[in-house]
Amino acid sequence: MVVGSGPGGAVTACVLAEHGRDVLLLEEGPNLPLGSCTPFSLEEMVQKYRCGGLTLALGTPKVPYVEARCVGGGSEINSGLYHRTPPDVLERWQREYGLQRATPSELEPHFASVERDLSVCTTPGPTPLASRKLEQGARQMGWRVLEVPRWFRYDGTAGPDGVPRGERQSMSKTFLPRALAAGCRLFPNTRVYGLIRNGLHWEVRARQPEGQITIAAETVFVAGGAVQTPFLLRRSGIKRNVGRSLALHPTVKIVARFDEEVNHEQLGVPVHQVKEFAPRTSFGCSISSPPHLALALIPHPGCSREVQRRWRQMAVYYAMITGERKGRVRALPGFESPIVRYQVGRQDLRDLATALRRLATLLFAAGARRLYPSIAGAPQLCSPEDLSRLPAVLPGGRTDLMTIHLFSSCPMGERLDRCAADSFGKVHGLEGLYINDASLLCTAPGVNPQGTVMAFARRNALHFLRRF
Amino acid sequence: MNGFIDRTLSAICYSLCAEQAAGNEDGLQPPYNDVVRFVAGQMQRMPAFLRLGVRAATLLFGLSAMGRSGAPFHRLGPARRALHIASWRISRLGPCRDLIRFYESLAVVALYSRPDWTRPVLQPAQCQGQGRGRPPGERGE
Numbered sequence: 069m070v071v072g073s074g075p076g077g078a079v080t081a082c083v084l085a086e087h088g089r090d091v092l093l094l095e096e097g098p099n100l101p102l103g104s105c106t107p108f109s110l111e112e113m114v115q116k117y118r119c120g121g122l123t124l125a126l127g128t129p130k131v132p133y134v135e136a137r138c139v140g141g142g143s144e145i146n147s148g149l150y151h152r153t154p155p156d157v158l159e160r161w162q163r164e165y166g167l168q169r170a171t172p173s174e175l176e177p178h179f180a181s182v183e184r185d186l187s188v189c190t191t192p193g194p195t196p197l198a199s200r201k202l203e204q205g206a207r208q209m210g211w212r213v214l215e216v217p218r219w220f221r222y223d224g225t226a227g228p229d230g231v232p233r234g235e236r237q238s239m240s241k242t243f244l245p246r247a248l249a250a251g252c253r254l255f256p257n258t259r260v261y262g263l264i265r266n267g268l269h270w271e272v273r274a275r276q277p278e279g280q281i282t283i284a285a286e287t288v289f290v291a292g293g294a295v296q297t298p299f300l301l302r303r304s305g306i307k308r309n310v311g312r313s314l315a316l317h318p319t320v321k322i323v324a325r326f327d328e329e330v331n332h333e334q335l336g337v338p339v340h341q342v343k344e345f346a347p348r349t350s351f352g353c354s355i356s357s358p359p360h361l362a363l364a365l366i367p368h369p370g371c372s373r374e375v376q377r378r379w380r381q382m383a384v385y386y387a388m389i390t391g392e393r394k395g396r397v398r399a400l401p402g403f404e405s406p407i408v409r410y411q412v413g414r415q416d417l418r419d420l421a422t423a424l425r426r427l428a429t430l431l432f433a434a435g436a437r438r439l440y441p442s443i444a445g446a447p448q449l450c451s452p453e454d455l456s457r458l459p460a461v462l463p464g465g466r467t468d469l470m471t472i473h474l475f476s477s478c479p480m481g482e483r484l485d486r487c488a489a490d491s492f493g494k495v496h497g498l499e500g501l502y503i504n505d506a507s508l509l510c511t512a513p514g515v516n517p518q519g520t521v522m523a524f525a526r527r528n529a530l531h532f533l534r535r536f
Numbered sequence: 537m538n539g540f541i542d543r544t545l546s547a548i549c550y551s552l553c554a555e556q557a558a559g560n561e562d563g564l565q566p567p568y569n570d571v572v573r574f575v576a577g578q579m580q581r582m583p584a585f586l587r588l589g590v591r592a593a594t595l596l597f598g599l600s601a602m603g604r605s606g607a608p609f610h611r612l613g614p615a616r617r618a619l620h621i622a623s624w625r626i627s628r629l630g631p632c633r634d635l636i637r638f639y640e641s642l643a644v645v646a647l648y649s650r651p652d653w654t655r656p657v658l659q660p661a662q663c664q665g666q667g668r669g670r671p672p673g674e675r676g677e
Contacts, residue, residue, distance in 0.1 A: 110574065110649040120581035130634075359648040362556075366640055372556050375648065376564070405583035444633075465630055 069094065069272055069285035071260045071300070074141020075518050076505030076525040077291030078239035078247065079182075083529035084289075085250035092253050092283065094274060096292075097138035099256040102240055107145070108355045116145050123295075125395055125410035125471075128464045131318060133408075133471045135293060139256050140239035142293070143518065146472065147337045147355075148218040148236045150188045151515035152179050153523070154347060161510040165481030168491040170527075178523040186219035186237045188519075191339060193232040198330040198383035199338030199353050205434030206351075211344035216516070218339065227334040263288060263304040263501070270500055287532075289493075291505040291525070294474040298397040298507060299406040301478070301488075306495065309488040314395035315476035315512040318412055318469050319388040320420050320462065321354060323364045323440040324431045329380040331356050338383075342430065347514035349389050349423045351430065356383040367444040367468060374440075385431060387423035388473075390512040391416055397477050412469065417462040420469075424462070425455050442468040473517055475509040480524075493528040504528050540608070541591050544598035545579070545639075546572045547610035551617045552643040564647055574646040575639065593635045597624060 070081045073095040085091045097116070105111035113121040118137035125131040136142045153175070161167040182188070194200075195215060206213035219242075222234035235241065248254060255276070262273035272283045290297050298311030338353030354360065358375055364384045365371045374382065395410030428439050432452050439449040444466040447457050462469075478488035480503070484496060493508055495501040504525045506517055513520055549572045557564035579587060601609040601620050609620055624632040 110646060113645075114577070114581070119583055120578045122578060122582040122586065124586065128630075357648075359645045362644045362648045363641060366637070366644060372644070400585060403583070403585050405585065407585065465633075 069270075069283065069287070070289045070291060070504075071272070072096075072141065072291035072293065072296065072505060073139045073239065073244060073254070073256075074136065074291060074293060074505065075143050075239060075521045076293075077289070078140065078143075078243040079522050079525040080289045080291055080504045080529045081252050082243040082247040082250070083526055084533070085247045085252040087533050089533075091247065091251070092255065092285070093247065094258045094260055094272070095139050095254065095256045096259040096296075097136070097256065099139040099254070100144075102140075102144060102236065102238055107236075108357060108360070110359070112145060119405070123408070125314075125316070125408045127395075127409055127411040129412060129467050129469050131316065131410055131412065131469050131471055133295075133316065133474055135295060135474075139254065140244060143219075143236075143238040144240060146518065147516075148220055148238075149216045149337070149339065149341075149516045150183070150186075150219055150519045151216065151513075151517075153513055153520040154515060156347065157511070157513045161481065164483075165479055165486055165510040166483040166491070167481040167510060170491065170524075175523055175527065178526045179519065181526060182519065182522045186242055186522075187221045188217050188219050190215050190217045191232055192222055193226065194230045195340065196231050196335050196338050196353075197229060198335060198356055199340045201324070201326065201330055201383070201434045201436075202338070202340045202342060202351065202353050202385065202430070205430035205432075206340075206342045206344070208433035209344075209430055211342055211430070212346075213340055213342045213344075215339050216341050218337065227336065228332060229335075231336055233334075233336070260292075260300060261303065263290075263300065263306070265498070268500075285500075287500045287502065287536075289502045289504045289529075291503070293505055294477045294507045295397055295406055295408055297503055297505055298477040299399055301495075301503075302397070303399045306498065306501075308496065309486060310478050311397035312394065313476050313479055313486070314397055314408065314410060314474060315509075316391050316395065316410060316471045317388045317473040317512055317514075318391045318416055318420060319386050319471050320424055320467060320469055321364050321384055321386045321442045322424060322427060322431070323361060323382055323384050324434075324436040325374065325378060325382045325438040325440075326435055327381065327437055328435075330383050331380045333357075345423070345426070347390060348419065349387060349426075350514065351385065351387050351423070351427045354384040354386050360384055364442055364468075365440055367442055367446065367466075368440050368448060371440060371448075385427060387420065387427045389416060389419050389423060390514045394476075412464065414461065417464060417467075418460065420467075421458065421460055421462045425458055428452075428455055428458070444468075473512070475506040475513070475517055476511055478503050478507040479510045480508040481510060492531040493524075502528070502532065537595065540598060540610075541594050542576065543610040544594050544608070545576060547612075547617060548594075548597070548621070548639050549575050549643050551614065551621055552640050553647055554614065555618070556644060556647055564650075568643075568647075570650070571643050571646040575642045578642055590635065590638060593631060597632075597635060
């Protein structure tokens with residue numbers, strides 16, 4: 069049985085089913101086609117985001133995050149940007165967590181397979197202008213910038229700016245149809261709330277709209293994501309090293325206004341990222357539709373008129389760091405949602421301030437005329453000289469942070485003092501129970517994590533097949 | 537009590553939308569029932585423990601207007617409503633600021649998502665031949 073149909077669960081189910089195993093895939097959310105709503109829209113928030121997108125890591129500042137709740141999980145709502153795990157990150161996981169057999173060369177076949185299966189590639193044509201601005205600014209500064217490939221299939225058409233169009237290769241387009249074709253059964257709208265060991269099998273307790281069900285399974289792979297996986301395990305009494313090491317990428321945004329038009333109704337996903345200061349810091353461009361622009365400008369009262377008059381000249385950019393702190397995921401008695409706590413540390417707030425200043429410098433180099441940082445009470449920036457007015461440490465109570473990357477709540481490895489699961493996802497001390505999603509990642513990887521999640525999911529599922 | 541909270545929610549949404557629309561384009565003008573429906577729906581979707589806190593804070597917000605203006609928030613005129621929102625927006629108390637920020641975020645997203653906000657979608661141009669991007673490693677880094 070596989071719990072969760074996001075990137076980890078979908079790959080697991082597909083690998084197991086295609087090797088002849090009897091697989092049942094349970095997904096809490098609905099089964100909706102990729103095209104059921106416009107990407108990054110209000111409708112998508114309501115249809116496919118957990119709690120309408122209103123999920124929050126408590127702390128100062130609070131860190132809103134986004135989780136999907138639909139068949140295909142996060143792959144149905146994210147940008148589809150793909151990275152392999154950086155080698156230095158893998159080396160750290162081996163050194164500090166005892167992760168075995170996870171060198172770049174050992175992971176190479178898994179990355180290569182995922183990249184083939186998802187049509188991972190760069191854009192076969194011009195990239196969005198808002199994204200190219202980031203590239204221009206980075207080149208002016210002499211900073212390392214790259215175009216990040218996406219899992220995407222281009223269809224030969226283009227938007228009004230010539231940017232090629234196509235379809236995101238989410239789980240519902242790729243691994244899930246293959247899993248179903250291989251005999252996997254999918255139960256959407258099925259929320260698992262308990263796992264109980266009963267002799268040689270697991271009893272999986274779940275709720276559907278029609279009522280409660282209990283399913284016996286020889287082996288269970290839990291792949292609900294970095295928040296829901298530890299939540300389920302802890303509710304089931306499985307707590308060792310579970311839900312106490314949540315990591316994320318704290319992200320601060322800034323709106324830039326240019327003289328020329330950089331934005332339009334079909335801008336699409338920006339694909340450039342600046343990696344000069346990686347692994348600690350990355351810069352990128354966010355979805356910059358009018359609602360997203362207006363949201364990012366809330367800390368600047370009265371500037372909503374800027375959106376109304378000049379949104380085509382504006383875009384949202386972000387500075388992201390690898391957070392050093394560890395958060396917690398806990399079950400609250402009587403409540404169906406977990407409590408997530410994450411306290412952004414002072415050093416992180418300092419590093420975010422430095423990152424914001426660097427990003428602002430880059431945007432001025434790219435020709436930005438005005439910048440609006442996501443800090444309540446912060447000045448609008450009209451020139452590089454204004455950067456001295458930015459705080460040296462972001463004020464915790466007035467800064468808008470967010471994240472879309474969460475992981476590490478059930479780290480894998482052989483160190484029993486740190487890890488919830490072994491190097492291949494088997495929960496320490498328990499037979500027949502595995503984790504196979506972002507919660508396994510030992511630390512924040514500093515890059516978009518889905519490539520890592522899928523490669524490890526494939527690796528771990530194949531390892532299981534070889535053993536049993 | 538639920539009715540009081542719902543009326544306060546509606547009044548907050550109307551006030552915040554009016555701020556956004558002041559002197560500007562048709563697409564942002566009242567009525568704002570669509571925004572209120574969206575915000576109320578989001579309130580129902582949010583985690584229960586957060587919803588309890590937000591509803592309690594909304595109740596307090598609505599009642600606290602009586603101390604200054606003699607009437608609950610939803611019975612005040614536009615100018616007094618704006619003042620009350622402004623006082624909570626700049627409050628030294630984090631939960632007060634958070635409440636206004638919560639409503640403002642949702643109202644803004646709903647308002648700027650209105651269909652009449654954008655130009656008509658243009659027809660996609662045809663590429664010159666079917667393109668396939670290069671695999672990772674061949675471009676960029």
